Amino acid sequence: xxxxxxxxxxxxxxxxxxxxxxxxxxxxxxxxxxxxxxVGAFAFFAGIMMAFVPVMVVTREDKFKAMxxxxxxxxxxxxxxxxxxxxxxxxxxxGVLLALSLGALVPTSELSAAELFRPGVVxxxxxxxxxxxxxxxxxxxxxxxxxxILVLGAxxxxxxxxxxxxxxxxxxxxxxxxxxxxxxxxxVHGRLGDPGFYLLLVGFLAAALLVSYGISVWVxxxxxx
Amino acid sequence: xxxxDTVLDVRDVxxxxxxxTLEDVSFSLPRGYIMGLIGHNGAGKTTLLSLILNxxxxxxxxxxxxxxxxxxxxxxxxxxxxxxxxxxxxxxSLSVERAARVVAPFYPTWxxxxxxxxxxxxxxxxxxxxxxxxxxxxTRFALALALSHQAELLLLDEPSSGLDPAFRRDLLxxxxxxxxxxxxxxxxxxxxxxxxxxxxxxxxFLRQGRMVFSTTREEVxxxxxxxxxxxxxxxxxxxxxxxxxxxxxxxxTGLTENLEELRALVAGAELVVERxxxxxxxxxxxxxxxxxxxxxxxxx
Numbered sequence: 001x002x003x004x005x006x007x008x009x010x011x012x013x014x015x016x017x018x019x020x021x022x023x024x025x026x027x028x029x030x031x032x033x034x035x036x037x038x039v040g041a042f043a044f045f046a047g048i049m050m051a052f053v054p055v056m057v058v059t060r061e062d063k064f065k066a067m068x069x070x071x072x073x074x075x076x077x078x079x080x081x082x083x084x085x086x087x088x089x090x091x092x093x094x095g096v097l098l099a100l101s102l103g104a105l106v107p108t109s110e111l112s113a114a115e116l117f118r119p120g121v122v123x124x125x126x127x128x129x130x131x132x133x134x135x136x137x138x139x140x141x142x143x144x145x146x147x148x149i150l151v152l153g154a155x156x157x158x159x160x161x162x163x164x165x166x167x168x169x170x171x172x173x174x175x176x177x178x179x180x181x182x183x184x185x186x187x188v189h190g191r192l193g194d195p196g197f198y199l200l201l202v203g204f205l206a207a208a209l210l211v212s213y214g215i216s217v218w219v220x221x222x223x224x225x
Numbered sequence: 226x227x228x229x230d231t232v233l234d235v236r237d238v239x240x241x242x243x244x245x246t247l248e249d250v251s252f253s254l255p256r257g258y259i260m261g262l263i264g265h266n267g268a269g270k271t272t273l274l275s276l277i278l279n280x281x282x283x284x285x286x287x288x289x290x291x292x293x294x295x296x297x298x299x300x301x302x303x304x305x306x307x308x309x310x311x312x313x314x315x316x317x318s319l320s321v322e323r324a325a326r327v328v329a330p331f332y333p334t335w336x337x338x339x340x341x342x343x344x345x346x347x348x349x350x351x352x353x354x355x356x357x358x359x360x361x362x363x364t365r366f367a368l369a370l371a372l373s374h375q376a377e378l379l380l381l382d383e384p385s386s387g388l389d390p391a392f393r394r395d396l397l398x399x400x401x402x403x404x405x406x407x408x409x410x411x412x413x414x415x416x417x418x419x420x421x422x423x424x425x426x427x428x429x430f431l432r433q434g435r436m437v438f439s440t441t442r443e444e445v446x447x448x449x450x451x452x453x454x455x456x457x458x459x460x461x462x463x464x465x466x467x468x469x470x471x472x473x474x475x476x477x478t479g480l481t482e483n484l485e486e487l488r489a490l491v492a493g494a495e496l497v498v499e500r501x502x503x504x505x506x507x508x509x510x511x512x513x514x515x516x517x518x519x520x521x522x523x524x525x
Contacts (some may be wrong), residue, residue, distance in 0.1 A: 074304035
């Protein structure tokens with residue numbers, strides 16, 4: 001697995017660094033908004049944006065049609081998938097920590113370092129990045145760059161449908177749903193306390209990754225080049 | 226041939242796509258020999274090589290490489306295979322040297338000195354970016370990778386297309402040299418049949434996804450004939466003896482492996498008989514004449 005990760009890192013080094021810089025610049029800009037800069041929104045977007053950095057390894061491979069080369073090497077498809085997940089989780093976690101550090105250290109930032117490095121905020125950003133990776137990787141491993149477009153397109157359509165439904169029915173179902181989710185999470189957090197809650201969260205994220213990994217192995221074994 | 230001598234054994238391999246099926250292909254390649262895979266574009270050559278590398282999934286049949294199942298033992302199998310894809314793809318931003326450093330750790334038998342020597346002989350500059358290499362140079366690079374890990378089976382998909390004639394000849398001589406030790410076998414697809422005239426020991430011919438024959442080059446040369454004659458020779462009883470015919474205003478040219486039978490049926494008719502070259506076999510096989518005679522090649 002390490003050989004595959006090494007290969008991916010060497011092959012994508014420049015692109016990874018470039019993407020990381022672009023994402024970081026956007027986040028620095030976000031943190032510097034005089035009005036409206038919030039720790040929660042910053043952590044949310046940091047989580048999402050850093051999840052896209054490692055996913056790009058797969059889409060670039062697709063762009064250069066280099067997947068056939070990778071799959072012709074003496075390595076199983078399962079090992080390739082495992083290394084993709086290891087790289088994705090590792091690099092996006094580092095990316096999230098880098099983003100939070102930037103938000104805390106950049107002189108123009110309106111966000112407080114103490115707030116940004118509260119366990120709740122760090123866990124929020126890491127949870128979001130993990131969930132985005134868990135959703136994106138099976139699609140990108142199966143369909144390459146098209147998979148990324150499919151997920152983004154489907155999210156847009158889903159959002160438009162939900163907003164249209166809410167608008168047409170003048171319902172507040174969306175707000176109620178989000179409110180219920182937030183309240184449930186708070187209730188669970190309150191009941192379990194910090195250690196129990198974060199342990200449960202880690203367990204949930206690990207399960208999500210495991211399910212995603214299983215699907216990815218299944219689809220990638222069937223992919224033809 | 227014992228199984229220990231057989232490097233590649235392809236049995237009843239079938240793979241179906243929309244509008245194309247590679248059907249019931251069987252052949253074997255002994256250790257230390259070169260087999261050419263010939264056929265028109267779209268005959269199934271690349272599909273077959275991709276199946277051996279497990280890049281596409283078999284619908285049915287079996288492929289054994291070095292006596293091992295190509296799927297169950299894919300790592301062991303691939304570590305002893307060198308490959309050149311039809312369009313070698315690497316990341317353009319990598320240099321020759323760096324790309325080799327990426328690939329080398331996957332092969333326990335990688336020989337860096339061999340790589341340096343071969344790239345030197347191939348005229349590849351170590352620091353040059355792959356994106357700046359021509360198609361021919363990229364093929365050379367892919368070949369250098371394949372040759373630097375002491376592969377026992379080389380799978381080359383159209384390696385000579387895109388190469389200049391001098392390097393093509395050099396490549397063929399190199400392939401001949403590689404098998405001299407008796408350790409390495411080569412399976413390479415090509416539509417340049419003159420390449421096979423020079424070096425192939427065995428020839429497998431695919432047409433529209435079906436195997437027409439897989440045999441020694443000598444047998445092909447001995448078995449197939451090009452017949453030229455007048456239209457009167459093409460009768461209901463003689464037509465099925467041809468694997469392909471092209472007709473013209475004054476007569477026809479046909480490909481047959483049934484020369485004696487044909488001669489017996491058209492005794493007295495004026496026929497010009499020539500030994501068919503591989504190019505003739507590929508060109509005429511399954512061909513229908515411009516006057517629309519419907520003929521069929523008969524897979525062995």
